[in-house]
Structure formats: structure tokens, C-alpha cells
Amino acid sequence: xxxxxxxxxxxDEVSNIIKxxxxxxxxxxxxQHDQVTRWTADIVDQILTxxxxxxxxxxxxxQAVIVPKNGTGLHAASSCYWNDITDGSCTLRWENKYVHAxxxxxxxxx
Amino acid sequence: xxxxxSNDLVENEAFDLSHTTNIIRAIxxxxxxxxxxxxxxxxxxTRQIVDRCxxxxxxxxxxxxxxxxxxxxxxxxENIHMSxxxxxxxxxxxxxxIKWENNSMYCIVSxxxxxxxx
Numbered sequence: 001x002x003x004x005x006x007x008x009x010x011x012d013e014v015s016n017i018i019k020x021x022x023x024x025x026x027x028x029x030x031x032q033h034d035q036v037t038r039w040t041a042d043i044v045d046q047i048l049t050x051x052x053x054x055x056x057x058x059x060x061x062x063q064a065v066i067v068p069k070n071g072t073g074l075h076a077a078s079s080c081y082w083n084d085i086t087d088g089s090c091t092l093r094w095e096n097k098y099v100h101a102x103x104x105x106x107x108x109x110x
Numbered sequence: 111x112x113x114x115x116s117n118d119l120v121e122n123e124a125f126d127l128s129h130t131t132n133i134i135r136a137i138x139x140x141x142x143x144x145x146x147x148x149x150x151x152x153x154x155x156t157r158q159i160v161d162r163c164x165x166x167x168x169x170x171x172x173x174x175x176x177x178x179x180x181x182x183x184x185x186x187x188e189n190i191h192m193s194x195x196x197x198x199x200x201x202x203x204x205x206x207x208i209k210w211e212n213n214s215m216y217c218i219v220s221x222x223x224x225x226x227x228x
Contacts, residue, residue, distance in 0.1 A: 040193035067190050072184050075156050077157050077160045
């Protein structure tokens with residue numbers, strides 16, 4: 001199979017997209033209770049838009065969790081049943097002074 | 111009522127939402143039960159939850175690619191914000207999110223099933 005016939009999930013490409021979107025939307029903004037819900041929704045929407053613009057034949061799941069920093073932790077695990085060759089995921093942990101964010105993208109080839 | 115004889119009926123099996131939701135809820139209840147949140151066990155719990163959910167999902171939907179995520183957060187006064195977005199075939203693919211809690215912690219499990227056929 002040549003590379004034109006199927007796409008392979010690119011962790012670097014996706015990681016850059018996630019980073020850019022978070023920086024753009026949250027950056028160093030202070031935690032504002034009424035904004036966080038909006039941030040979380042905007043993050044996943046904008047990441048999904050940019051992934052779609054890559055033009056690869058993939059289905060995508062984007063998940064974002066934001067918790068304010070106050071000492072309590074967040075413990076997460078994930079499991080994927082997919083095609084090892086073409087499919088992949090990228091999880092980015094990001095923080096500023098006020099919040100922890102964990103954003104995951106799962107890409108499954110069609 | 112008409113009977114549809116079509117190969118598509120077998121190949122384009124759709125996601126069974128309520129069955130999946132019930133199974134996952136039962137798994138979380140079984141693993142976490144009335145346990146108190148503690149750092150030593152939490153990683154093992156999240157691991158067990160995703161592994162068992164994955165196994166069960168495969169038994170129901172073996173032609174689907176599946177993603178399971180599980181989060182355990184100790185209860186505090188702060189809010190947790192979570193959002194998902196999916197690009198998929200809405201006719202056959204599906205997801206469910208289970209929010210579970212006891213006195214000391216929240217557990218959120220997301221399960222996504224995506225048909226390999228579309």
C-alpha cells in the first residue's frame with residue numbers, strides 16, 4: 001500500500017494543533033468560573049475543525065478536561081481497540097497558573 | 111411491517127447505547143463500590159475500569175473500533191469541566207458517558223464505538 005492509499009495518524013501534527021488551540025483560547029487567562037465551560041467546548045470544536053482541515057480519511061474523537069488548580073488530582077486511563085498501523089492518539093497535559101487541562105485526540109482511519 | 115432482507119443489516123450494526131451504558135455502570139459500581147478515594151489504589155482502579163469496559167464492549171460490538179476513557183476525581187468544592195467532539199458516521203457510531211459518584215469521588219467513563227464499515 002502506498003501512502004496515498006491510506007493515512008497514518010501523525011502524533012506530531014496533532015500535538016501541535018492541540019497546543020496551538022489551547023494557547024490561543026486559554027493562554028494565561030485567569031480562571032473564571034463562567035468562562036471555563038465555554039473554553040472546554042471551544043477547545044474541542046476548534047481542534048476538531050483543524051483536524052478536519054488536514055483532509056485525512058479519519059474519524060476523530062476529541063476530549064478535553066479542565067480542572068482548577070487547588071491540590072486535588074485528576075487520574076485518568078484510556079483503552080483503544082483499533083488498527084495498530086493506521087490509528088493513533090495524542091494526549092496533551094497543559095497548565096497555566098490557574099488550571100490543569102488534559103486534551104486527548106483519537107484518530108481512527110476509515 | 112415489512113421485512114428487510116439485506117446484507118447491509120448485518121454489516122451496518124448500530125451502536126447499542128442503553129445496553130453499553132448499563133454494562134459500564136455495573137463495572138464501575140463493582141470496582142469502586144463504597145471505596146474511599148486514595149492515591150494508592152486510584153491508578154489501579156482506572157486501569158481496571160478501562161480494561162473491563164473494553165472487554166465487555168468487544169463482546170457486544172466486535173466489528174467496531176472502541177475508545178474508552180475513565181477519570182477518577184476526588185470530591186472537592188471545585189468543578190470539573192469536560193467536553194467531547196466527534197467526527198464520525200452518526201448513523202452507526204455512538205458514544206455514552208457515565209457519571210458515577212460515591213461519598214469521596216467522582217468517576218466519569220466515556221465510551222466511543224466507531225464502525226469499521228463506514
